[in-house]
Amino acid sequence: DQQVKQNSPSLSVQEGRISILNCDYTNSMFDYFLWYKKYPAEGPTFLISISSIKDKNEDGRFTVFLNKSAKHLSLHIVPSQPGDSAVYFCAASAHDGNQFYFGTGTSLTVIP
Amino acid sequence: DAGITQSPRHKVTETGTPVTLRCHQTENHRYMYWYRQDPGHGLRLIHYSYGVKDTDKGEVSDGYSVSRSKTEDFLLTLESATSSQTSVYFCATGTSGGAGGELFFGEGSRLTVL
Numbered sequence: 001d002q003q004v005k006q007n008s009p010s011l012s013v014q015e016g017r018i019s020i021l022n023c024d025y026t027n028s029m030f031d032y033f034l035w036y037k038k039y040p041a042e043g044p045t046f047l048i049s050i051s052s053i054k055d056k057n058e059d060g061r062f063t064v065f066l067n068k069s070a071k072h073l074s075l076h077i078v079p080s081q082p083g084d085s086a087v088y089f090c091a092a093s094a095h096d097g098n099q100f101y102f103g104t105g106t107s108l109t110v111i112p
Numbered sequence: 113d114a115g116i117t118q119s120p121r122h123k124v125t126e127t128g129t130p131v132t133l134r135c136h137q138t139e140n141h142r143y144m145y146w147y148r149q150d151p152g153h154g155l156r157l158i159h160y161s162y163g164v165k166d167t168d169k170g171e172v173s174d175g176y177s178v179s180r181s182k183t184e185d186f187l188l189t190l191e192s193a194t195s196s197q198t199s200v201y202f203c204a205t206g207t208s209g210g211a212g213g214e215l216f217f218g219e220g221s222r223l224t225v226l
Contacts, residue, residue, distance in 0.1 A: 006154070032212055043116075043202055043217030044155070051212065089154060093210030098143060098162050099170065100206075100215055104154035 003027045004092050006103035014111050019077040021106045023090035026071065030092040034100070035064060035075045038087045047088075048075070080110045115139055116218040118203050124224045131190040133221050135203030137183075143206040144186040145170075145215065146178065148199040155202065161186055162209060193225045 005024045013019045023033075031052035036044035050057040050064045050073070057064050063076045077084055087105045115138035125131055135144060145160040147170075157170030159178040167178050175197060177189045190197055200222050204215040 032210065034214060036215075036217075041220070043204075043219045044215075045217070046214040049212075049214065091155075091215075095211040098160060098168070098209035099157055100145070100210065101157070102147070102155035104152060 001026070002104070003030075004090060004101045004103040006088075006090060006106050008106050009104070010107045010109070012109045012111060013080045015082060016079045019075075019080045019084065019108055019110070021075040021077075021088050021090075021108065023073045023075075023103055024071055025073075025092050025101075027092070027094070027101075028071070029094040029097075030101075031095050032093045033064070033066060033073050034091045034093075035062075036089045036091060036102075037084075038089065038105070044089060077108075080108075082110045082112050084108060085110050116203060116205055116216055118201075118218040118221045120221060121219065122222050124226065125193050126226050127194055128192050131193050131223065131225075133188045133201055133203075133223070135186040135188070135218060137186075137203075137205045139205060139216070140183060141205035141207050141216070142183075143209050144180065145204040145206070146176075146186065146188045147202045147204060148172065149202060149220075150199050158188065158201075190223075193223075195225050197223065198225045199223060 034049040035047040038044040117136045146158040147155045161167045161180040203218040
């Protein structure tokens with residue numbers, strides 16, 4: 001069973017608008033969440049993270065929101081830029097575990 | 113950037129042959145991971161290591177084995193490759209397991225099993 005789910009395989013957004021990528025998880029033991037960005041033929045690169053003690057974390061144009069009761073997190077990119085076009089993975093872990101569980105990814109296309 | 117090198121970067125092999133992928137890191141990270149990326153499945157954990165000679169299975173470990181004889185190297189072996197193991201394999205390293213921090217990924221190894 002997939003413990004981390006990204007239900008939107010793809011998303012298209014106009015340049016300058018907001019991109020919202022969503023992620024759901026099922027394991028209530030998860031308390032640390034990350035977003036990764038992946039370009040074709042490259043390895044994923046870390047974007048932003050959030051601990052379960054927070055409900056929001058911001059880094060420049062990127063903000064991650066965590067709703068623990070709904071087991072849902074989202075990544076907001078404002079404003080979106082063409083260079084943001086990539087596949088975005090969310091990941092989750094539990095503080096007493098060693099594994100990181102990834103979602104299936106959302107392919108974001110930012111249209112100039 | 114963490115220095116993570118995967119080799120080979122591309123390999124084509126035939127069903128039934130053994131294959132070993134190597135991950136080498138220069139950051140002295142304790143944790144090392146092997147993931148595979150497949151369409152519709154995202155990144156799935158094959159095996160991971162939490163120290164020299166300490167390894168454990170991930171969610172898709174069948175058909176794979178690993179070894180870590182020194183901190184910097186983590187080997188993934190397919191004893192007898194099958195077409196279902198055609199995939200892109202990513203090595204990752206980390207400092208703190210699931211307790212925060214981040215994973216650093218290599219550039220991937222594309223394996224095709226004919």
